[in-house]
Amino acid sequence: MIKKQLIILITSLMILTPVKGQKDNPQTITYNAIGYFRTPYTPETRAPRQGILKPDVKARIEILPKYREALQSLELFEYIIVIYHFDKSEGWHPVTRPPVSNPRYTFGLFATRSPNRPNPVGIAAVKLEKIEDGILHISGTDAFDGTPVIDIKPYLPSIDAIDSPQNSLLEKELGLPGKTK
Amino acid sequence: MIKKQLIILITSLMILTPVKGQKDNPQTITYNAIGYFRTPYTPETRAPRQGILKPDVKARIEILPKYREALQSLELFEYIIVIYHFDKSEGWHPVTRPPVSNPRYTFGLFATRSPNRPNPVGIAAVKLEKIEDGILHISGTDAFDGTPVIDIKPYLPSIDAIDSPQNSLLEKELGLPGKTK
Numbered sequence: 001m002i003k004k005q006l007i008i009l010i011t012s013l014m015i016l017t018p019v020k021g022q023k024d025n026p027q028t029i030t031y032n033a034i035g036y037f038r039t040p041y042t043p044e045t046r047a048p049r050q051g052i053l054k055p056d057v058k059a060r061i062e063i064l065p066k067y068r069e070a071l072q073s074l075e076l077f078e079y080i081i082v083i084y085h086f087d088k089s090e091g092w093h094p095v096t097r098p099p100v101s102n103p104r105y106t107f108g109l110f111a112t113r114s115p116n117r118p119n120p121v122g123i124a125a126v127k128l129e130k131i132e133d134g135i136l137h138i139s140g141t142d143a144f145d146g147t148p149v150i151d152i153k154p155y156l157p158s159i160d161a162i163d164s165p166q167n168s169l170l171e172k173e174l175g176l177p178g179k180t181k
Numbered sequence: 182m183i184k185k186q187l188i189i190l191i192t193s194l195m196i197l198t199p200v201k202g203q204k205d206n207p208q209t210i211t212y213n214a215i216g217y218f219r220t221p222y223t224p225e226t227r228a229p230r231q232g233i234l235k236p237d238v239k240a241r242i243e244i245l246p247k248y249r250e251a252l253q254s255l256e257l258f259e260y261i262i263v264i265y266h267f268d269k270s271e272g273w274h275p276v277t278r279p280p281v282s283n284p285r286y287t288f289g290l291f292a293t294r295s296p297n298r299p300n301p302v303g304i305a306a307v308k309l310e311k312i313e314d315g316i317l318h319i320s321g322t323d324a325f326d327g328t329p330v331i332d333i334k335p336y337l338p339s340i341d342a343i344d345s346p347q348n349s350l351l352e353k354e355l356g357l358p359g360k361t362k
Binding site: 002005006008009027028029030031032033034067069070071072073074076077078079081083085087092094095105106107108109110111112113117118119121123124125148150151152153154155156157158159160161162163164166167168170171174176177178 | 186187189190208209210211212213214215248250251252253254255257258259260262264266268273275276286287288289290291292293294298299300302304305306329331332333334335336337338339340341342343344345347348349351352355357358359
């Protein structure tokens, strides 16, 4: 009986302990939420595709108290990047069908922005309206209410804003407007 | 004796099991590397700040075999977004000093792109040259060799390319050129 318990203990420790930095053993990475989205969207109401295309929708990100000091001067930036965890993600398939009729290409998952990914991590540029008491008031998001936030970064045009006519042409195949200048 | 083992088992399971979606209990998020960077940079050689500003440097991302089917059609895109784990990150401080002399502002960590973050996750837009046998040939990266990759997404100008004169002005304070059209 003791032996059985010990086997369960050791097995559970082996399963749950992250493997460190081996190149041939996939590495396990653990993050903790630094805050949560507060938005009008739930899986029942659904959400728009790519919230930045709906800039009128207001939302908030509540940063947990221990991380609030790190928000200093962030309010100087008009646009920020939010990295978040699609906690409603439902597994993934290698090949997806984008929500556009008669797509010209078959897209592998990594060629799409689907939330159902091997690691369901999302990124979005959002407009920052103001920061009050550790709460970021933003507009233009498609995140569900309660979505855990992993990181916040300033949007830096030198490295983040890329003009790519080829990508603009292609994004129409993924159901986006295809930005033109 | 059995009781003691049971207590150890239950305690270890409690410590190691992620807490799901509680607002007041920070949520633990676990990802697995989908591949690794192969670059000329190590902590000894150091790396340029923001690799996209050094487009001549060639590098690779090796995607693990089980994820390769999901790369289909990605090669159509000229630019992609790579989300990766700063595995050489050394903890974080709430307030940082950007690498520019006489900065006008004090920047909280979330107002910078420092790799030393609560969750050391990095994002970068890189140019995709070609894909061969699950290996992405890219240019313009500042990642160290062996850096674990969490996700790959297409760069979609409609939602990712933002023109913000205010952010362009500010990024000079963070030591970047300050993009102008």
